[in-house]
Amino acid sequence: MLKLETVQIYIDGRPLFSSLSLEIKPGEIASIMGPSGCGKSTLLSAICGNLADVFVLSGDVSLNERTILALPMEKRRIGILFQDDLLFPHMNIAENLAFALPSEMEKPEKKEKIREALMKAGLSGFEKRDPETLSGGQRARVSLLRSLLAEPEAILLDEPFSKLDQELKDQIRSFVFETIRSMDIPALLVSHDHRDCPQGQIINLANQGE
Amino acid sequence: MTLVCFLSAIVIGLISTWTQAFGYMPSIGFNHFSVIHWIRLFSYPGFNSSLIATMISGIGATLLAFIFTFFLFAFSYHNQFWRLLDQALAPLLAVPHAAFAIGFLFLAAPSGWVLRLLSPGLTGFVVPPDWSLMKDAYGISLMLVMVLKEIPFLILMSLGALGRIDVRRSLAVGRSLGYETVQVWIKIILPQLYPKIRLALFAVLAYSLSVVDLALLVGPTAPPTMAVQVFRWFNDPDFEYRLLGAAGATLILLLVVSSIGLLYLLEAGVKLIFRSWLINGQRRSRFFLFSTLSNFLVLALVGVSIGVILVLLVWSFTWRWQFPDFLPATWSTQFWRNGVLQIGGPIWNTISTGITASFLAVILVIGCLENEILMLKRGLKTNTTKILWLIYLPLLIPQIAFLFGVQVTLVILRLDGIWLSLVWSHLLFVLPYVFLSLGPIYRSYDQRITDVAVTLCRSPWQAFLKVKLPMLMRPVLFSAAIGFSVSVAQYLPTLFIGAGRFDTITTEAVNLASGSDRRIVSVYALFQLLTPLMVFLSALFIPRFYFRQRKGMQI
Numbered sequence: 001m002l003k004l005e006t007v008q009i010y011i012d013g014r015p016l017f018s019s020l021s022l023e024i025k026p027g028e029i030a031s032i033m034g035p036s037g038c039g040k041s042t043l044l045s046a047i048c049g050n051l052a053d054v055f056v057l058s059g060d061v062s063l064n065e066r067t068i069l070a071l072p073m074e075k076r077r078i079g080i081l082f083q084d085d086l087l088f089p090h091m092n093i094a095e096n097l098a099f100a101l102p103s104e105m106e107k108p109e110k111k112e113k114i115r116e117a118l119m120k121a122g123l124s125g126f127e128k129r130d131p132e133t134l135s136g137g138q139r140a141r142v143s144l145l146r147s148l149l150a151e152p153e154a155i156l157l158d159e160p161f162s163k164l165d166q167e168l169k170d171q172i173r174s175f176v177f178e179t180i181r182s183m184d185i186p187a188l189l190v191s192h193d194h195r196d197c198p199q200g201q202i203i204n205l206a207n208q209g210e
Numbered sequence: 211m212t213l214v215c216f217l218s219a220i221v222i223g224l225i226s227t228w229t230q231a232f233g234y235m236p237s238i239g240f241n242h243f244s245v246i247h248w249i250r251l252f253s254y255p256g257f258n259s260s261l262i263a264t265m266i267s268g269i270g271a272t273l274l275a276f277i278f279t280f281f282l283f284a285f286s287y288h289n290q291f292w293r294l295l296d297q298a299l300a301p302l303l304a305v306p307h308a309a310f311a312i313g314f315l316f317l318a319a320p321s322g323w324v325l326r327l328l329s330p331g332l333t334g335f336v337v338p339p340d341w342s343l344m345k346d347a348y349g350i351s352l353m354l355v356m357v358l359k360e361i362p363f364l365i366l367m368s369l370g371a372l373g374r375i376d377v378r379r380s381l382a383v384g385r386s387l388g389y390e391t392v393q394v395w396i397k398i399i400l401p402q403l404y405p406k407i408r409l410a411l412f413a414v415l416a417y418s419l420s421v422v423d424l425a426l427l428v429g430p431t432a433p434p435t436m437a438v439q440v441f442r443w444f445n446d447p448d449f450e451y452r453l454l455g456a457a458g459a460t461l462i463l464l465l466v467v468s469s470i471g472l473l474y475l476l477e478a479g480v481k482l483i484f485r486s487w488l489i490n491g492q493r494r495s496r497f498f499l500f501s502t503l504s505n506f507l508v509l510a511l512v513g514v515s516i517g518v519i520l521v522l523l524v525w526s527f528t529w530r531w532q533f534p535d536f537l538p539a540t541w542s543t544q545f546w547r548n549g550v551l552q553i554g555g556p557i558w559n560t561i562s563t564g565i566t567a568s569f570l571a572v573i574l575v576i577g578c579l580e581n582e583i584l585m586l587k588r589g590l591k592t593n594t595t596k597i598l599w600l601i602y603l604p605l606l607i608p609q610i611a612f613l614f615g616v617q618v619t620l621v622i623l624r625l626d627g628i629w630l631s632l633v634w635s636h637l638l639f640v641l642p643y644v645f646l647s648l649g650p651i652y653r654s655y656d657q658r659i660t661d662v663a664v665t666l667c668r669s670p671w672q673a674f675l676k677v678k679l680p681m682l683m684r685p686v687l688f689s690a691a692i693g694f695s696v697s698v699a700q701y702l703p704t705l706f707i708g709a710g711r712f713d714t715i716t717t718e719a720v721n722l723a724s725g726s727d728r729r730i731v732s733v734y735a736l737f738q739l740l741t742p743l744m745v746f747l748s749a750l751f752i753p754r755f756y757f758r759q760r761k762g763m764q765i
Contacts, residue, residue: 050382073385074493080386082379090401095489099397100387103491110491150387 001025002047002154002186007059009042009051016042017205019059024154024186024201029177031189031197034205040190043205044156047188048080049073063153079152081160081176085143087131093118093142094127100149117145121175137168144176148183155180157189161196169196213578213600216638219616220607224463226615230456237622238449247457254454256433259347264436264462267349267429268419269469271356276411278357278507279364283403284395285497285504295365298512302362304743305515306699308716309735311355311427312723313518316525316732318351319344321533323521329534338533345431352429356421358514360414364407370650371406375399388493392501397488404477409598413605415473416466420608423701423720436462437610441702444614456614463611470606519739525732549733553715560698560714560741563629567636568693571644572686578645579652580674601642609639613706620707627709635707636700640693648689655682684753691749695742715741 004022008015016039024030032040045051047061050073061069068076087096097114105113118126121141131139140160147155160176161169177198180187191197229235233244251257286292317323321338329335344351377399384394425435433439436458443455525531526549529542582592616635620626655678663673679686704714719734 045382048382048386050385072390073382074388074390076386077388078386080382082383084376084379086376086379086383088380088398088402091488095485098489098491101491103493105491147383147386152386 001064002188003060003062004047005060005062007043007046007057007061009039009046010056010058011054016055020203020205021059022188022201022203024188026186027181027184028200029157029180029187029189029198030201030203031191032203032205033191033194033197035192038205040192040205041158044080044158044188044190048078048156049076077151077153079147079150079155081144081147081155081157083159083162085131085136085139087134087139087142087146089131091131092127093123093129093131093134096131096142097146097149100146113149117149120179121145136164137172140164140172141175144179148179152185154185155187157187159191159196160189162191162193213597216641217600217603219634219638220604220612222619223612223615224607226618227456227459227612228615230453230615230618231460232457233453235449235453235618237618238452240453247453250454251457251461254439259430260433260436260439263347263349263352263430263433264419264465267353267356267425267435268415268421268465269472270349271353271360271418272411272415272469274353274357275360275364275414278361279368280400280403281500281504282361282365282507283368284392284400285501286508287395289505291505291508294512295508298515299362299365300746301743302511302515303366304695304739304746305359305518306695306716306738306742307359307421308423308427308699308701308720308723309522309739310359310515310518311424312719312731312735313522314355314358314514315344315428315723316521316728317514317517323517323524323536326534326536335534344428347430347432349425349430349435352421352425352435355424355428356418358511360418361511364410364414367407367410367646368403370646371403372399373650374406375402390493390495392495392497393493396495401488408477409602409606412470412473413602415469416606416608419466419469420462420610422610423716426720427723436465437608440610444610444706452614459608459611459614462608466606466608466611522732522735522739525728526736528729545727545729545733549730549737553718553734553737556713556715556718557737557741559712560716563633563636563704563712563714564694564697564741564745566633567640567697568644568690570633570637571640571693572648572690574641575645575648575689576652576686579649582653583657601645604638605642609702613702617706617709626707627711629712632704632708632712635703636697639700639703640696643696644689644693647692648685651685652682683756684749687749687752688746691742691746694745698738698742 002022002024004020006019006021008017008019010016017034020043022030032043034040042051042055046055046057049068049071051057057069060067063076063078068078087093088099091099094111094114097117098110101110101113114127115124118124121144123138123141126134126138126142131142134142144160157176161173164172173196189197194202229243231247233240233242233247282292282295286295315322319325319338320341320343325333325335325338333339380398380402381391381394384398385391389397420437421435422437422441425438429435429438434442440455440458440462443451443458446452446455524538526545527541527543528538529540529544531538585592613635617626620631625631659681660670660673660678663677664670667673667676698714699716700714701716701720704712704717715734715738719731719738722731722734
């Protein structure tokens, strides 16, 4: 479970929004909405451990009963998806996915994992493909697969559908939500478009501002 | 079109040099092609040592500067040491190569400031030791100076390239997958960065293998590097040596081309070897010591540069300074007063040539970039990779490999030794740097602002002059300042194309450094340093003052 307790973020001594508490159960996808500049993405940065120095964070964030605020980003076990897929252009699709797998895993096992993941995403045979040759939707799916192959305990979605056209958006949204639910991990989605938000908790940060 | 016109000069220069390299120079009575000058070149006394020193200093400097640059990004990016480097970067770049080399010589020579600091207490020396620390036979000291000077250039180029990589979020993705920051840098960011600075690295390689002024100051002497040897042959009163020089210049070009090929092979090899390492899933690094070393490197880079400027300042105000005293026994402003009286001509030549060349370069570059926008509006896409190669070409071909050919052509056309030819020759090297510094910012300007302005004032020219140009004043002036500093540093074009009729502070400083009084040399080196620095400061403060009431323009 991902738990936020009286979380507040300050810039120059001013809070971006009022104190926020939230509990997200495994398999649940909570949504945070609000207009640009209300602190949605900043909140995600704070949870994953990537908060810029200009901000000050108060409150507590715990994941599966362990406090994570003191941990560096790489030790929090939280995956993140941005609106840009950020696939690594110097690696092919299989290498992008292998990057997320643990070093202890044997090569044949890694290969099998990647094959299975690509098959589930409808991308069988894409192992050797250059990311540049993929469509926006295909890239978005690979990006999600990469995050999930690292076996995170929670995932954060920072407006991941905002750059997709409407038809693709519907398709990718259901793929992302179904995959996250099947992994049974908590997820927190940030968006300014209510159509992107699944059923469940929706917090409007704009209403929380001071 | 501008680029093609400029590049034609290089082609003419190269062809002219190549024909002379094969013994054809009818103007001095050599009417038949032959390979005799190549045979003479390879059997010239000291040829092998000269070639080895050239390769050690040139290839060594390039590889070390590149490795150290990546090292700094991987281990120190955005820590407190990086902030120091970031603040020092502009002044580091503004210090001309020759002034830096002169200062480094006064710092690290056996009678230099470093040994004075340690003597006699720690070393016991009361007279300078008989060490060949500088001007060593293998070109190590030359390599070291070039490494220190090229790291800031590669950092600048890398910072520009990093703007096209989403570093912040790539780091976030990598770290969210469990990788430490250093590992993300090495496995994700740097492999994306390298292709974007490859051409800049090749330019450093071409420069390092063919540099003359720095090699005259801190390079080996007997025999000197190939470029210095060729330079001497070109200036030999016996015309036959010029053909030998042309063969040597062509050899330097071949050396550069084959070294670039070698770098490509090295790149392919590294990719092959490290491909599986990139995806082995190893998330922790054992590089803690490297981090300390990287921070130390930042301090060394900034420290040496400050030391270089300080030692020049101290020497310029010295009257009497004996070894091993740390500071002069008596001080004087005599050499500054003498310098100011004597340096008028060279300063005027430097400033007039530099300002004209950089002004023309800015106009031509803006013209090229506006043409790009016009083509885009007509639905024609420009091939930016091809353009980038064309822009880099004058920097990838060693100056010494084509300037002699250009000079010969200008002599035939009776255009040598005139000021406009000198400006044109500087423009050849100023233009690429102005394009590289202005291009990315100019292209990122939101053209819709100009479109709105056109609808309001109904004239594209008015919209350009009243809206676009003022908005881009800061980058335009800054790129002009970069162009000016490039012009100030030109040594070979001034000597070859100016036919020795135009002294600049760079030619004077280099010529004086070979045997003159350290105090006079320091004054000239400081003039060489201060001239571009003043222009840089003006480029920074003019827009700040002009837009002092506009908060949005105070970035």
